[in-house]
Amino acid sequence: MNRSATSSRRTSGGAQTLAREYYTKPELLDGERRQIFSRYWTMLAHRSEVQEPRGFVTADLAGNPVLVIRDRDGALRGFHNVCRHRGALLEERCRGRLEREAIVCPYHGWSYDGHGRLVGAPNMADVAHFDRSAWGLTTISVIEWNGWILGCSDRPAPEQQAALEQLALRTAAWRCSDLVKAASLQYDVAANWKIIFENYSECYHCPLVHPNLNRLTPYTDSENVLSQGCVLGGPMALAEGVETMSMTGSAIAPPIADLSSEARRQVWYFTVFPGFFLSLHPDYVMVHRLSPQDVDRTRVVCDFYVEPAAMARDDFDPAPAVEFWDQTNRQDWHVCELVQRGARSTVFAPGPMSNLESVVAAFDRYYLQALGHQ
Ligand code: FES
Ligand SMILES: [Fe+2]
Structure with a gap:
C-alpha cells in the first residue's frame, strides 16, 4: 500500500514497468540474492x-x-x-x-x-x-x-548504510528501540517480491482496492519526501476525526510520547530497499519484511510494535489495527497475485506509469542499478 498523489515533485517521467523476465525468470533470483539480498x-x-x-x-x-x-x-x-x-x-x-x-x-x-x-x-x-x-x-x-x-x-552497500542512518534520525520520535512486539502476521504470497514492493509504493490502487483505508487516509492527501535512492516514502494525512489506521479509526494506544502534533495526524510510510517497509502510525509502528522464496513466491511477515506501557495495560487490545492491516494486506496480496498471473502471459509487456507511480519508477530504477542492469 501507500502514498502518491498531489505533490509537485512527483512525476513518473514516462517510466514503464519492468520487463516480463524480471517477474518470471527462475534464474533471476540467484542473481538477486548474490547482487542484492547478500549486499543489503x-x-x-x-x-x-x-x-x-x-x-x-x-x-x-x-x-x-x-x-x-x-x-x-x-x-x-x-x-x-x-x-x-x-x-x-x-x-x-x-x-x-x-x-x-x-x-x-x-x-x-x-x-x-x-x-x-x-x-x-x-x-x-x-x-x-x-x-x-x-x-x-x-x-x-x-x-x-x-x-x-x-x-x-x-x-x-555503503549507500544503504547512509540512508539507514538518515532514516533513524527521521523516525527518532517513534523511539522504535524501546517498542515491543504486540502482534505478528505471516503470509505466503504467490507473487514476485518486486510486485509487492511496487504495490506498496503507490496509492493509485487505493480507492478501488482499499475502500476502508481510503476513507481513513484519502489517497489524494499524501506526499513523497524521499523520492529516490534506497529509502523512499512520505506521509499520508489522517482524515478528520480519524486517530489511526484501524477498523474503527480509533487508536489502540495513546500516541507515542515524543510525537509532534503534526505527526499525530499522519501515517508515515517508508520502503527500505530491498526487503522491508516501515509504517509509522501515531500509536503503533508496523513493519513488513519480504523474503523471496522463488521467482513467483514471497513470504511476508507483518509485525506490530507499541510502547511497553501500552502493552502492560489490562485493556490493551491491538486487534482493531491488526484486523485492519490483515484485511488491507490480503487486498494487496490479491492484486499482486493478479499481476504475477498476468506476467505469465506471453503478451505481458511493460506498461506506462501514471504520475501517481513515481515511487514505483524510483524503485525500479534503483533495482536495475543494484542488479547491475543499468
Ligand atoms: S553434528 Fe551436525 S550434522 Fe553432524
Ligand atoms: Fe495497497
Missing part, C-alpha cells in the same frame, strides 16, 4: 526478541537460514544456521533461549560456543589432521539499527 542489510528481528543472554532468533537471509544469538556479554552474533559437520540445521525454532552456553547440533552433537567456535565434536579426536579450530560456524554481519537487528552476509 536485511531485517531479521527486533531487539526486544533477543534481549536475554543466550536468547536467539532464526531467520532467512538472502535465501539462507541464519541464527542470531545474544552472547553472555550482551553482544549480538550472527551465523549461518548450518552445522559444519554434515550440514544439519542447528536450530529449528523461530526464537527462544539456548538451554546451554553452546549451540549443539541435534544430529551428532557437535557444539559451538557464542563466538561460533567449534568446542565439542564427539569421536573426532582420532581423526587424522582434524583441526577443531578450522570448523567454526560461518559468520554473518549483524548490527542493531533503530531497535531492529539487521544482518548481511557480504560487504554491505
Whole structure:
C-alpha cells in the first residue's frame, strides 16, 4: 500500500514497468540474492526478541537460514544456521533461549560456543589432521539499527548504510528501540517480491482496492519526501476525526510520547530497499519484511510494535489495527497475485506509469542499478 498523489515533485517521467523476465525468470533470483539480498542489510528481528543472554532468533537471509544469538556479554552474533559437520540445521525454532552456553547440533552433537567456535565434536579426536579450530560456524554481519537487528552476509552497500542512518534520525520520535512486539502476521504470497514492493509504493490502487483505508487516509492527501535512492516514502494525512489506521479509526494506544502534533495526524510510510517497509502510525509502528522464496513466491511477515506501557495495560487490545492491516494486506496480496498471473502471459509487456507511480519508477530504477542492469 501507500502514498502518491498531489505533490509537485512527483512525476513518473514516462517510466514503464519492468520487463516480463524480471517477474518470471527462475534464474533471476540467484542473481538477486548474490547482487542484492547478500549486499543489503536485511531485517531479521527486533531487539526486544533477543534481549536475554543466550536468547536467539532464526531467520532467512538472502535465501539462507541464519541464527542470531545474544552472547553472555550482551553482544549480538550472527551465523549461518548450518552445522559444519554434515550440514544439519542447528536450530529449528523461530526464537527462544539456548538451554546451554553452546549451540549443539541435534544430529551428532557437535557444539559451538557464542563466538561460533567449534568446542565439542564427539569421536573426532582420532581423526587424522582434524583441526577443531578450522570448523567454526560461518559468520554473518549483524548490527542493531533503530531497535531492529539487521544482518548481511557480504560487504554491505555503503549507500544503504547512509540512508539507514538518515532514516533513524527521521523516525527518532517513534523511539522504535524501546517498542515491543504486540502482534505478528505471516503470509505466503504467490507473487514476485518486486510486485509487492511496487504495490506498496503507490496509492493509485487505493480507492478501488482499499475502500476502508481510503476513507481513513484519502489517497489524494499524501506526499513523497524521499523520492529516490534506497529509502523512499512520505506521509499520508489522517482524515478528520480519524486517530489511526484501524477498523474503527480509533487508536489502540495513546500516541507515542515524543510525537509532534503534526505527526499525530499522519501515517508515515517508508520502503527500505530491498526487503522491508516501515509504517509509522501515531500509536503503533508496523513493519513488513519480504523474503523471496522463488521467482513467483514471497513470504511476508507483518509485525506490530507499541510502547511497553501500552502493552502492560489490562485493556490493551491491538486487534482493531491488526484486523485492519490483515484485511488491507490480503487486498494487496490479491492484486499482486493478479499481476504475477498476468506476467505469465506471453503478451505481458511493460506498461506506462501514471504520475501517481513515481515511487514505483524510483524503485525500479534503483533495482536495475543494484542488479547491475543499468
Ligand atoms: S550434522 Fe551436525 S553434528 Fe553432524
Ligand atoms: Fe495497497
